[in-house]
Amino acid sequence: MGRRIDSDHSRFREIVRGRIKQDLKKYVSSGEMIGKQGDKYVSIPIPQIQLPKFRFGKNPKGGVGQGEGEPGKPVDGEGEGQGQAGEDEGQHVIEVDVSLEELATILGEELELPRIEPKGKKNITSMGGSWKGIRSIGPQSLRHFRRTYKQALKRQIAAGLYDPENPVIIPVREDQRYKSRKEEMIPQANAVILYMMDVSGSMGREQKEMVRIEAFWIDTWLRSQYKNIEVQYIVHDAVAHLVDQHTFFHLRESGGTKISSAFELCLRLMRDKYNPLEWNVYPFHFSDGDNWSSRDTEYCIDLLKNAILPGCNQFCYGQVKSAYGSGQFKKDLDQAFPNDERIVTSDILDRDGILPSIKEFLGKGL
């Protein structure tokens, strides 16, 4: 059973995020607080909600302090030494640092894997529900007879109304117990994410950085939302390689660009490992849109149309803006698949464009 504090805490988090009780949102203020991690000082952002009260504003009178010094000596706020916390309710200042997991949850409230279908048996879990809870309020049709009876029995014994000779139990309204629905996770579908990144020479440092940030967030979010998801990383210039996560996020490379090489590798993976009948497949491809030749682009479109798209749930193409790239590939894709729901393309102009782009890929209702 969850602790009481956890529900209060998640409610607070939701208010801070502006998900519920929007009228409280205006009392949320942010500040920061300096903590220490190892040798480094870190700033912890602090949203806090202060309910309005009639209270004193800035006190021009100052206050009382303790220590050395002549009149005129400046007083700085904090002193050394740790205080001991008191037992009473005081005023607290809140500091919050948003962990990666939390951020992913925040994203998760706005995103979902699009067009996911129940496939396979084991891997992905999603929310389901069952009638396991008990509440004191509910419709008669959900009345839990045994619990109601027990409650009435307890009350009558406590009140001294129970007579073992004549055990008549009459429930009153407070005794009524009803079944209620509890949400729980049930396994539903398998999914695999295939990241492909163009690491060719035309992708500058900044471009790769943007792709990595975007892929990182998508990755973090997916892992927080869907347990047991499988992820594969592909990097390509003129040839494609299957790499591990660390390499994907740290690799520096240069060379020409042949997008089809990545698509071929992706396809091979789908054939060998991730049979579309068993798996929900989500390929993501990131590039600056500069392909080696238009012939290769045609070949890519052909691959997509005839092999990849039929086998995957959604194909996502993110194009980062580059000083050297032409950005042609996205135009070609958009032309080739004008109204195809299975393919989503997105422009990432700068770092601020990352979140909108993630939303384009995974936004609800797409």
Next chain:
Amino acid sequence: MGNLTPELARYAEEIRDLAASYGLDFYETIFELVDWDELNMVAAYGGFPKRYPHWRFGMEFEQLQKSYTYGLSKIYELVINNDPCYAYLMRSNSMTDQKLVMAHVYGHCDFFKNNAWFAHTNRKMMDAMANHGARVRRYMDQFGVDVVEDFIDCVLSLDNLIDIHSPYIQRPEPQAKMEETLEPPRLKAKGYMDRYINPPEVLAEEAKQRREELAKKQRFPSEPAKDVLLFLLHNAPLERWQQDVLAMLREEAYYFAPQAMTKIMNEGWAVYWHSTMMCKDLVEPAEVIDYCDHHSGTLATSPGQINPYKIGVELFRDIEDRWNRGKFGLEFQRIESGEERRRYDKNLGLGKEKIFQVRKVYNDVTFIDEYLGAEFAEDQKLFVYGFNQQTRQYEIVDRDYRKVKEQLLWSLTNFGQPRISVVDANFRNRGELYLYHDWNGVDLQFQMARETLVNLQKLWGRPVHIETKEEGEGKLLSFDGTEFTAIDLAPAEEPPEIVGQDTKQETERSKLP
């Protein structure tokens, strides 16, 4: 005795007997051994593991968790004013700390039980809080979480508007007045004597008084109501469940108020006893450094604010010393030479008796007022600081103990909250609520006052007003449900009445040297 390990249980028993042998008098005290996150959880709920659900507790919890995780702060002890007293010990603390905390806790328990300001607190608050929780949960099931929570938010935004003295005031039942007539009674007199027996000027005076009396009666409330929550409970158009919730939150506010009113004394008293017991009886040679480290951390002073632990314990020790040497009374006060004052000693040995008496009858305001003197302020290096407009920083202003005292008392009066009361519930004869802020030099935070008015209006239903001052100029802030207005008040339009006799005295007193 809770879930203590055998070793801790042995110490708990030993310390209990020790505390009793020093004359401390407490309810049975139950120690619970908890992990850090459990302790943070209980602390977030203000010490009560079962309270009504509210996001505010989640906020407190998060703060405590984060600052513990980052090593910024840590709760050592948590003790609940209840019969039996509950106290929580953190499992990971060293044995030295545990002993110190237990000794400290017995100091608090004694204070809770014996201090007059706690006399009216509910000693079964543990149960009461759990009941409040169950009731609020039931309302949430019935009316919806958001509806109930919004209402709670509204009430919480007003929960400092209570009259901390009201539990101690027993007002006589209003007596049946003479018949309601404006005509003053006349004595029977023969016509030619009437002018002398019923002099017209006296009659006129009498008639005027009666008119005023009647006008006062027609005003509602007839006396300013300082307990704004109670006033709303009785007079605001609330539903049954809302009344119930309001009454519960008000009860909780009154329960916590004495702790805010006696912070300095309560902590000082507990520190006094933990240091006495630890130094005289409990510390093993190997623990001395740990104990000193912890103890000095507790008493650390900083220039920006006073440490209640430090001031409290020093003042108790000062009182003990003064009464031991007989440094009180007229004879001592007449001595002017500082040197002579310092050396004065009549060997009376009344110190212990005196501090036990002090812990019984004083609260922070009266404690500071009565016992903080010139020598103490000097020894403790107390000063008043203020904001210097030129250098744009806070600077030491004065070390005169009278200034120090005035400033300190000011911040403690009415547990640091502005004094606000309901003066008219039928303002403009339109059922509008008129609050009066007894301004004493510091302005309200206006943006916040505005938002508070909005919440007040939600409860009251009709337009609400608060009269206050901004930099000495009268201001009337109003909210009518849709629009917010702020009018400057001409000095002539003073409020109907000045507020709160009892609190008035408190400020008067604080101005005396």
